[in-house]
Every structure is written in C-alpha cells, then in structure tokens.
Amino acid sequence: MKIAYIDTETTGLDAKKHGIVQLACLIVEDHKIIDEIDLLIDPFSYKENCVCDDKALEINGRTLEEIEHFPNSDDQLQKFVDFLSNHTVEDKLQVSGYNVDFDIGFIKDWFSSCDGKFSDFFNYKTLDVLSLVRHIEYMDITDFDSHSLSDACAYFEIPLIAHDALNDIKATYRLHEEIISFLSSGFSIDRRCRVCGCTDDHACIGGCYWVEIDLCCNCTGGIE
Numbered sequence: 003m004k005i006a007y008i009d010t011e012t013t014g015l016d017a018k019k020h021g022i023v024q025l026a027c028l029i030v031e032d033h034k035i036i037d038e039i040d041l042l043i044d045p046f047s048y049k050e051n052c053v054c055d056d057k058a059l060e061i062n063g064r065t066l067e068e069i070e071h072f073p074n075s076d077d078q079l080q081k082f083v084d085f086l087s088n089h090t091v092e093d094k095l096q097v098s099g100y101n102v103d104f105d106i107g108f109i110k111d112w113f114s115s116c117d118g119k120f121s122d123f124f125n126y127k128t129l130d131v132l133s134l135v136r137h138i139e140y141m142d143i144t145d146f147d148s149h150s151l152s153d154a155c156a157y158f159e160i161p162l163i164a165h166d167a168l169n170d171i172k173a174t175y176r177l178h179e180e181i182i183s184f185l186s187s188g189f190s191i192d193r194r195c196r197v198c199g200c201t202d203d204h205a206c207i208g209g210c211y212w213v214e215i216d217l218c219c220n221c222t223g224g225i226e
Contacts, residue, residue, distance in 0.1 A: 005030045005129065006086075006095040007178075009171035010105045011062045013045055013069075014055040017107040021045025021052040023062060023069045025082070025109070026167035028175055029089050030098075035175065039085045040168040041078045048075035048115045061165050079116050086123040094121075098129035100151045100174045131178045138181065145216065151177070158184075197221035 007028040014020030022043050029037040045052040046069075054066055089095060099105050106128070110120045135154045138144050147153045155162045155173050158180045162173040193202055195218040200206045210218040 003031075003093065004036075004089055004095055005098050006089075006124065007098045007171050007175045008102065008105050008109065009099055009167045009174065010108050011064075011165065011167050012058060012108055014053055014058045015104075016053075017111040019051075019053045020055070020058070020108075021049045022108050022112055023064060023072065024167040025078075026171045027082075027085070028171055029095070030175060033179065037085070037089065038168070039082065041082060042069075042072040043075050043078045043112075044069060044072040045075070046070060048079075048112060063165065075112070076116060079112065079118060083118065083123075090123050094125040095123055096127045096129060097124050098131065098174075098178065099171065100130070100177075101132045102128055102130045129178070131174050131181070134178070134181050138185070145214070195221055 007030060009026050010022050011024040012020050012022055023045055024040070024042055026040045027038065028035050045054075054069070059065065059069075086095070097106060106120070112118075113120045131154075132149060132151075135146065135149055139146055139149075144157060146157055151170060151174065152162055152164050155177055158177060160173055160176050160180065163169050193212065193216060194200070195210075196216045198206060198218065198221050200210060200218050200220075206218060206220045210220045213219050213222055
C-alpha cells in the first residue's frame with residue numbers, strides 16, 4: 003500500500019475561515035519516497051473571504067502581499083489531482099502526517115470549495131505520527147520537552163527547518179521511520195543519568211536502577 007505523507011501551511015487554525023498557502027505531499031511505498039509535490043496556493047482564489055491571522059503568517063514566514071501572488075487555486079488543485087491520480091490507479095492512498103487531522107480538514111475544505119472529493123484519492127485510514135510520539139512517552143520509553151514536531155525531531159536528532167510544508171513532511175517521514183525502528187528494536191535506547199552520567203552499560207558503583215527516563219535511583223536526593 004502506498005502512503006501519502008501530507009503537510010500544509012495555512013493562514014490560521016480554522017479550516018472554515020482560513021486557507022492553505024502551501025501543501026506538500028510525499029508518496030511512500032515499501033518505506034521509500036517514490037514521488038513528491040510541493041505547491042504554493044493563493045487562498046483567496048478559492049476562499050474569497052479567507053482570514054489571514056498575523057501570527058500564522060509570522061510562523062509561516064509569509065506576508066499578505068506575497069501569498070496574494072501565489073498561483074491560482076484551480077491550477078494548483080489540478081496539479082495535485084494529476085499527481086494523486088498517478089498513484090491511485092489500483093487503490094486509494096493511506097494518509098499520514100503530524101497531527102494529520104488538521105491537514106486533512108483543510109485539504110477536504112480545499113477540495114470541496116473547488117467541487118472536488120477528498121475521498122476519490124484517500125481511504126479512511128490515517129497514520130498520525132504525533133499519536134506514536136505520545137504513545138512512546140506514555141510508556142515511559144522517552145521524555146519529550148513537548149509534543150511539537152520540532153521537539154520530537156530534536157530528540158531523534160533529525161534536522162528540521164520548521165514551518166515549510168516540504169521540510170516538515172520530510173522530517174515527519176524520517177521521524178516515523180525512526181520510531182518504527184525504535185519500537186522494532188525492543189525499545190533499546192542509550193540512556194544516561196542527567197546527574198551522574200551513568201548508563202545501562204556503566205551503572206553506578208554498587209548498582210542502580212532507573213526512576214525516570216534520565217535519572218537513576220542514586221541521584222534522586224539531589225533533585226529538587
């Protein structure tokens with residue numbers, strides 16, 4: 003089965019009133035990227051009263067004047083449809099991403115605004131990499147500073163220049179592959195105590211055990 007890893011950059015958080023300014027998609031088969039597309043979109047060309055939040059534009063590194071000159075939505079949607087059609091001859095695509103329901107909501111709105119159907123190309127199954135990040139933290143296997151894509155990538159030492167759709171989705175794909183490998187290895191991680199520096203292979207003199215993901219039992223007394 004082919005998987006479509008998808009990410010969007012938008013003018014805000016509400017798909018009903020905000021729009022897409024960038025969409026990137028990777029097609030992955032047998033754990034290999036076989037195709038990709040990166041589209042800039044003028045959100046006003048498919049949503050006349052599109053709202054642009056200043057904070058969203060700041061995060062995206064875009065200006066209002068810039069996105070007003072992005073390619074027309076109809077042309078970009080046709081490119082996306084042609085791209086997807088090449089990979090859905092035999093079966094629909096499974097969708098993956100980071101907090102991917104957010105992106106799906108915007109893409110469905112984009113399709114419907116242009117008389118298209120999201121379900122023509124994608125099945126109902128989703129693979130949300132964010133849910134995997136939360137899962138391994140819940141199991142006390144890892145400890146993330148936050149559940150953001152940037153922090154998850156930093157933990158697995160995956161380089162990321164955030165808030166560009168193509169950069170984000172390539173990092174998401176790599177993160178997904180790292181987590182799959184991580185879980186398949188039997189949760190093997192290189193742990194080190196943040197106080198004394200002991201590890202699984204080099205424990206404290208007399209022995210110790212883990213009380214937190216990066217804290218051994220001998221060092222709990224020095225932690226406030």
